[in-house]
Amino acid sequence: MSAVLHGGPDAFGAAPHDFSTNGNAVGACPAVLSALRAADAAHYPDPQYTALRSRLAAFHGVKAARIVIAASASEFIHRISAAVAQGGGRCVWLPAHSYGDYERAAQAWGLQTVRAPQAYTDAALRWCCEPSSPLGQPQADLPQLAASPGGACVLDLAYEPLRLEGQASLDVTQRDRVWQLWTPNKAMGLTGIRAAYAIAPQDADASLVQRIERLAPSWPLGTHGVAMLEAWTGEEAQRWLAQSRQTLKGWKARQRAVCESLGWQCLASDANFFCARTERPYPDVAAALRTEGIKLRDCTSFGLPGHVRLGVLPPASQQALKQAWTNTS
Numbered sequence: 001m002s003a004v005l006h007g008g009p010d011a012f013g014a015a016p017h018d019f020s021t022n023g024n025a026v027g028a029c030p031a032v033l034s035a036l037r038a039a040d041a042a043h044y045p046d047p048q049y050t051a052l053r054s055r056l057a058a059f060h061g062v063k064a065a066r067i068v069i070a071a072s073a074s075e076f077i078h079r080i081s082a083a084v085a086q087g088g089g090r091c092v093w094l095p096a097h098s099y100g101d102y103e104r105a106a107q108a109w110g111l112q113t114v115r116a117p118q119a120y121t122d123a124a125l126r127w128c129c130e131p132s133s134p135l136g137q138p139q140a141d142l143p144q145l146a147a148s149p150g151g152a153c154v155l156d157l158a159y160e161p162l163r164l165e166g167q168a169s170l171d172v173t174q175r176d177r178v179w180q181l182w183t184p185n186k187a188m189g190l191t192g193i194r195a196a197y198a199i200a201p202q203d204a205d206a207s208l209v210q211r212i213e214r215l216a217p218s219w220p221l222g223t224h225g226v227a228m229l230e231a232w233t234g235e236e237a238q239r240w241l242a243q244s245r246q247t248l249k250g251w252k253a254r255q256r257a258v259c260e261s262l263g264w265q266c267l268a269s270d271a272n273f274f275c276a277r278t279e280r281p282y283p284d285v286a287a288a289l290r291t292e293g294i295k296l297r298d299c300t301s302f303g304l305p306g307h308v309r310l311g312v313l314p315p316a317s318q319q320a321l322k323q324a325w326t327n328t329s
């Protein structure tokens with residue numbers, strides 16, 4: 001079974017052509033690599049992350065008190081779910097298709113999950129993601145979700161730095177009404193560095209913020225996580241990211257054409273990945289593809305059976321995918 005799982009190495013090691021992850025396929029950001037090499041791992045970081053909070057706050061144009069440091073997006077997802085449950089919350093609203101940890105965290109804390117379009121009005125916690133996962137599309141009704149009174153709304157912005165098309169549904173003022181969850185490791189091409197942060201709403205529920213902070217472990221970030229987040233805010237990293245988006249945009253157009261040549265139906269996406277309906281079920285051929293160095297992301301767990309999600313990879317990997325899929329016919 002390990003051969004068909006997504007997300008990094010498996011029992012056979014790292015797949016040479018891993019389409020199952022959504023990191024920046026251009027490679028690791030040089031500015032971040034330099035910062036990682038210079039990081040002082042002989043000492044603990046500041047437990048309050050004072051300088052890091054200030055730097056992230058200046059980057060986003062918010063007050064440092066609104067920055068919540070997290071070990072990863074998944075860690076924050078579980079922590080805010082726990083905080084909502086501790087505050088008496090009972091219901092969590094999820095998009096029709098979404099990252100699995102939203103639901104897993106809710107279940108872990110005994111929270112009911114609902115996905116009906118209008119059910120969000122009664123939810124203590126609402127999850128949003130744009131560009132969405134797994135589709136990479138705008139989130140339906142996002143302005144209404146953000147403006148809905150009561151409960152906490154979290155906007156997962158994992159893929160916003162890798163947006164290749166379209167534009168955000170919320171402006172700065174609207175974003176100030178929601179929790180913003182940022183995970184730059186994908187954009188920086190370093191998914192192995194686990195580090196994230198959230199920006200609390202301008203009028204955040206103070207008791208919820210306090211519970212979230214109390215639930216934080218000591219030193220959620222090590223020195224390498226701090227180094228990556230600090231470097232990500234710098235001009236050098238942002239210039240590199242802008243250039244890599246242009247490269248990815250070209251690769252994406254080519255990759256869609258390759259998939260369509262295989263008879264796949266590619267869905268629209270604004271991000272550095274897209275979903276496609278394959279001519280035959282991916283699970284049936286996953287093991288054979290893995291022997292040829294190919295991994296895709298089966299979308300059944302997202303509620304999209306018969307589809308795969310593909311991160312955009314370089315042309316050589318695209319050609320390898322075409323050849324491997326043809327070989328399984």
